[in-house]
Structure formats: structure tokens, C-alpha cells
Amino acid sequence: MSTIAIHPIHRAVRFYEAPIGKKAVMAITGVMLVGYVFAHLLGNLQIYSSDAEQINRYAGFLHNPANAAALWAARSVLLLAVALHIIAATQLWLQNRAARPIGYVKKADLPASYAARTMIWSGPIVGAFVIFHVLHLTAGKVLELRELGPNMPDVRYNVITGFSNPWISGFYILAMILLCLHLYHGMWSMFQSLGISHPRYTPLVKKAAAVLAIAVAVGNCSIPIAVLTGLLTY
Amino acid sequence: MKIILHIWRQRNADDKGRMARYEVPNVNEHMSFLEMLDVLNEDLIAKDEEPVAFDHDCREGICGMCGSMVNGVAHGPKPGTTLCQLHMRFFKDGDELYLEPWRARAFPIVKDLVVDRSAFDRVMAAGGFISVATGSAPDGNAILVPKEDADRAMDAAACIGCGACVAMCPNASASLFLAAKISHLGLLPQGQPERHERAVAMVAQANQELFGACTNIGECEAVCPKEIKLEVIARMNHDFLLAKLAGRGAAEEG
Incomplete structure (x- = not known):
């Protein structure tokens, strides 16, 4: 018998103990969350459909009780990914802070890599925004949500009235800019964390990460801007 | 002046x-x-x-x-x-x-600008030895090494263990040092038998020495006097993850 028996839980704990294990968890959960961000963007952009009812039909499909099991399964997986991402990030952050108890009198930042340095701030702010966003447009705790019928939210009306408030739009746009930075670093960094790097392809991966991160921010920010400038009206 | x-x-x-x-x-x-x-x-x-x-x-x-x-x-x-x-x-x-002086919890200050870098020695020791046939000298070129691998191994082996990567890293992480040492032997045929055990053992030792974790910023690469590239860190991550996920006992335990 060449294989030494190790209890699976013991093996997982040993894996997670190492910073590389935690980074792998962050990369995998990051992939899942990035996938969700793109799916959400495609959902949002339906507001520009020439058929004004398109986005409401899409919302009706998601809220259809027949799809409830799939919806909650997806939500559970995403919540688990968010939880693991945050826990691993917090543990690594604490370890990194403890690794240099006394800082420098003078310290230069080489290279600039602003996105990489601010992950620990862009993450929690985007996280706070997501909570606000869910309270606003899913739970209806910020503004009263209009419904066309049971399980049929009037998304078009709710989005346009919400974004007519410059504070709500402003927070949304700020969060999307930070999300853009977070996604840029996250999307190329996940390859590095999972052990994939090549002098020919890594520069392309970084460029693709920048293009995709900017596409998410521009696509999402266009909606509150269109509402505030009167291009999108109910 | x-x-x-x-x-x-x-x-x-x-x-x-x-x-x-x-x-x-x-x-x-x-x-x-x-x-x-x-x-x-x-x-x-x-x-x-x-x-x-x-x-x-x-x-x-x-x-x-x-x-x-x-x-x-x-x-x-x-x-x-x-x-x-x-x-x-x-x-x-x-x-x-x-x-x-270099500032890191793993590098206590001895005096003025002098720091104690024994943590690096312990990480190296944790990597252990490579298995070689002892006895009479082997024939030259008995083990063939592709030129590209030899060059990359040599680039990694250029690490002089000065600790600049740790000092510059905002997280006081030793990843560049660690990865250079792991890649240098891992790229050569002589380093293959213990390749995965070595990666796991050295990563575990660096963690015990209380170095930080890598956040892929690249300050280490910018100051490394031997210009070792961030790519070696991906290679270390690859060896470590492979050992942990596909290892059959000895390698994954380190």
C-alpha cells in the first residue's frame, strides 16, 4: 500500500494552513464571483432593450416560484463563495500585518500597482455596497419597490426611481470604480495564485483583465448616468 | 560632494x-x-x-x-x-x-542596520537534500538538461538570499526567495525526486517563520538585485498545489 491514509478533513486543514492554500481558495471563489458579476451585467443591460418590458420579463423569470430551487441553489453557492473569500482575505491580511510590526520611516512604492495595494479596501467597500444594493433593489428596505403582480417586480420602475436619487447613483458609481480596480487585480492575480504564469501570456492576461474590468464598470455605470441625464426614463 | x-x-x-x-x-x-x-x-x-x-x-x-x-x-x-x-x-x-534596516518580524534587528536572517537558513534547511548517486564521478552530460530549463534554473539560482524581497514587500513576504530556491532545483532533473516534498516543506517552514503572504504586487521583483521574476512564485504555487491536491502521502505531508 503506497498511499498513506490521511483523513480528508485533516488534509483540507493542512492545505488551508499555508498562505498558498488560502490564496487558491481566494482565486477559485474569485472566479465564481467574477462569473456572477458578468451574468449580472448581462441582466442589467436588458434595461436598454427597445422592448421596455424585457427586463421585467427577465426578473419575472428569476422570481418565478417554479425556479425557486435553482435560484436559491445559486444564491447559496455565491454566499458560500463570498464567505470563503472574505474569511481567507481577512486571515491573510492579519498575517501580513503581523509580519511587519514596525514599519519604515520612509518607504517607496515600486511599482505603482494601485489596484493590488488597495484590494483590502476596495473589497470591503464593494461588499458594503452589495449589502446596500440588495436592501435597495431586492429586499426593498431603502425605497418602496413596485410590483406588477406577485413575484413580478417592476424592475424598470424601481431602477429608474432609485437612480434618480444622486446619492444612490453616486454610491453605485463609486462602488463600480472600486469593483473595476478589484476585478483588474483579481482577474490576473488568480492565474498567478493558481500557478499559471508565462512571459508570453501573462502580459496578455493582464490586458484582458483590464479590458473586462473596465467593461463591467462602464456597462454598469452607464445605467445611473443614463437615468440622471434623462436618457432613460420610465 | x-x-x-x-x-x-x-x-x-x-x-x-x-x-x-x-x-x-x-x-x-x-x-x-x-x-x-x-x-x-x-x-x-x-x-x-x-x-x-x-x-x-x-x-x-x-x-x-x-x-x-x-x-x-x-x-x-x-x-x-x-x-x-x-x-x-x-x-x-x-x-x-x-x-x-530590513523590517520584518522574521528578521529581528541585531544592531543598527544589521538584521538576523537565520529564518532564511531554516527555510533552506527545510528544503532538504537532493538524492544523488554517490561513488565515482558520473560521466559528463550523462543527465541531459534542455538548454531552456538550464537557463531558467540558473536564473532562479542567482538568488543570493539577501532578503531585499522581504524588506520591500508590503506584506514582508518571503515568496520571491522561497520560489527562487524551489524553482532552481525543481527545474532540473536532479531535483525531481524530492520536487514536491521540497515545495511543501519550504512553504510550511516560511509560514512558521511568520513571513507574510504574497499579494502579487511585484515590489520584490522591482528591487531584486539578481532580477528574479515573479514567474517563479507562480511556479512555486503550482508545485505546492499539485503536491497537495495530487500527492499520495509523503509529498503532501512535506
């Missing part, structure tokens, strides 16, 4: 330490940075003051002994250069330079 220095002075590990200001009025542009510190120390000794303690050995840029932060950059402003190979012609008359 005249150089104004602000140097971290700390009598011993227990001393609190402080920055002290010195002027070196007669710096020659052909002096190396360490020779400039020698001149300062001669001056301090003549005045019956305690000279500044700093690490140095070969002064040829190959031993990895010297190094301190110069204006917040490990080994000073010139890329790909150790402090001993940095010459004063790269500075201007009247420049003010802040000299600080």
Missing part, C-alpha cells in the same frame, strides 16, 4: 532605536555606498562615537550579505544592484538619504 544621512541607530535587539542625522562632507563619486559608510565610520571612531553597524562581505554583489533600505527602496535606487555595487555617482551633492 556632501551627503546627508539619516540612519537607524539601535544598540541591540532590546533597544527601542531612533533615526540619527549625519553629514558626510567629502564623498568621492567613485566610492561605493559601503565605502561612503566606511568613511562615516572612520569619522565617528575619530570622534569616539559608536560606528554604524552594517552587514557586508564580498562587496562584489554576489554574497547577499549587504543591504539596507535607501530612501524606502531595498538596495537603493539602481535596479538589479546590491548596495555594495551602488556607487555614489548615482547621487547628487546635498542628497538626503534615509537608511533603515
Whole structure:
């Protein structure tokens, strides 16, 4: 018998103990969350459909009780990914802070890599925004949500009235800019964390990460801007 | 030319330490940075003051002994250069330079600019030995190594273990050092038998030494005097993850 028996839980704990294990968890959960961000963007952009009812039909499909099991399964997986991402990030952050108890009198930042340095701030702010966003447009705790019928939210009306408030739009746009930075670093960094790097392809991966991160921010920010400038009206 | 220095002075590990200001009025542009510190120390000794303690050995840029932060950059402003190979012609008359020791919990300060880097030795020791056939000398080229692998292994082996990567990293992570050592043997056929055990064992030891984790910023790569690339860190991650996920016992346990 060449294989030494190790209890699976013991093996997982040993894996997670190492910073590389935690980074792998962050990369995998990051992939899942990035996938969700793109799916959400495609959902949002339906507001520009020439058929004004398109986005409401899409919302009706998601809220259809027949799809409830799939919806909650997806939500559970995403919540688990968010939880693991945050826990691993917090543990690594604490370890990194403890690794240099006394800082420098003078310290230069080489290279600039602003996105990489601010992950620990862009993450929690985007996280706070997501909570606000869910309270606003899913739970209806910020503004009263209009419904066309049971399980049929009037998304078009709710989005346009919400974004007519410059504070709500402003927070949304700020969060999307930070999300853009977070996604840029996250999307190329996940390859590095999972052990994939090549002098020919890594520069392309970084460029693709920048293009995709900017596409998410521009696509999402266009909606509150269109509402505030009167291009999108109910 | 005249150089104004602000140097971290700390009598011993227990001393609190402080920055002290010195002027070196007669710096020659052909002096190396360490020779400039020698001149300062001669001056301090003549005045019956305690000279500044700093690490140095070969002064040829190959031993990895010297190094301190110069204006917040490990080994000073010139890329790909150790402090001993940095010459004063790269500075201007009247420049003010802040000299600080490497700062990391894993590198306790011994005195002034001298830090204890034994943590690196323990990480290396954890990597263990490679298995080789002993006895009479093997035939030359008995083991064939692709040129590309030999070059990459040599690039990684250029690491002199100076600790600049740890000092510069915002997280005080030793990832670049660790990855260079893991890649150097991992790229060669002679390093294959223990390749995965070595990666797991060295990563575990670095974690025990309380170094930080890598956040892929790249400050280490920017200051490494041997210009070791961030790519080796991905290689270490790859070896570690493969050992942990596909290992069958010994390798994954490290």
C-alpha cells in the first residue's frame, strides 16, 4: 500500500494552513464571483432593450416560484463563495500585518500597482455596497419597490426611481470604480495564485483583465448616468 | 560632494532605536555606498562615537550579505544592484538619504542596520537534500538538461538570499526567495525526486517563520538585485498545489 491514509478533513486543514492554500481558495471563489458579476451585467443591460418590458420579463423569470430551487441553489453557492473569500482575505491580511510590526520611516512604492495595494479596501467597500444594493433593489428596505403582480417586480420602475436619487447613483458609481480596480487585480492575480504564469501570456492576461474590468464598470455605470441625464426614463 | 544621512541607530535587539542625522562632507563619486559608510565610520571612531553597524562581505554583489533600505527602496535606487555595487555617482551633492534596516518580524534587528536572517537558513534547511548517486564521478552530460530549463534554473539560482524581497514587500513576504530556491532545483532533473516534498516543506517552514503572504504586487521583483521574476512564485504555487491536491502521502505531508 503506497498511499498513506490521511483523513480528508485533516488534509483540507493542512492545505488551508499555508498562505498558498488560502490564496487558491481566494482565486477559485474569485472566479465564481467574477462569473456572477458578468451574468449580472448581462441582466442589467436588458434595461436598454427597445422592448421596455424585457427586463421585467427577465426578473419575472428569476422570481418565478417554479425556479425557486435553482435560484436559491445559486444564491447559496455565491454566499458560500463570498464567505470563503472574505474569511481567507481577512486571515491573510492579519498575517501580513503581523509580519511587519514596525514599519519604515520612509518607504517607496515600486511599482505603482494601485489596484493590488488597495484590494483590502476596495473589497470591503464593494461588499458594503452589495449589502446596500440588495436592501435597495431586492429586499426593498431603502425605497418602496413596485410590483406588477406577485413575484413580478417592476424592475424598470424601481431602477429608474432609485437612480434618480444622486446619492444612490453616486454610491453605485463609486462602488463600480472600486469593483473595476478589484476585478483588474483579481482577474490576473488568480492565474498567478493558481500557478499559471508565462512571459508570453501573462502580459496578455493582464490586458484582458483590464479590458473586462473596465467593461463591467462602464456597462454598469452607464445605467445611473443614463437615468440622471434623462436618457432613460420610465 | 556632501551627503546627508539619516540612519537607524539601535544598540541591540532590546533597544527601542531612533533615526540619527549625519553629514558626510567629502564623498568621492567613485566610492561605493559601503565605502561612503566606511568613511562615516572612520569619522565617528575619530570622534569616539559608536560606528554604524552594517552587514557586508564580498562587496562584489554576489554574497547577499549587504543591504539596507535607501530612501524606502531595498538596495537603493539602481535596479538589479546590491548596495555594495551602488556607487555614489548615482547621487547628487546635498542628497538626503534615509537608511533603515530590513523590517520584518522574521528578521529581528541585531544592531543598527544589521538584521538576523537565520529564518532564511531554516527555510533552506527545510528544503532538504537532493538524492544523488554517490561513488565515482558520473560521466559528463550523462543527465541531459534542455538548454531552456538550464537557463531558467540558473536564473532562479542567482538568488543570493539577501532578503531585499522581504524588506520591500508590503506584506514582508518571503515568496520571491522561497520560489527562487524551489524553482532552481525543481527545474532540473536532479531535483525531481524530492520536487514536491521540497515545495511543501519550504512553504510550511516560511509560514512558521511568520513571513507574510504574497499579494502579487511585484515590489520584490522591482528591487531584486539578481532580477528574479515573479514567474517563479507562480511556479512555486503550482508545485505546492499539485503536491497537495495530487500527492499520495509523503509529498503532501512535506
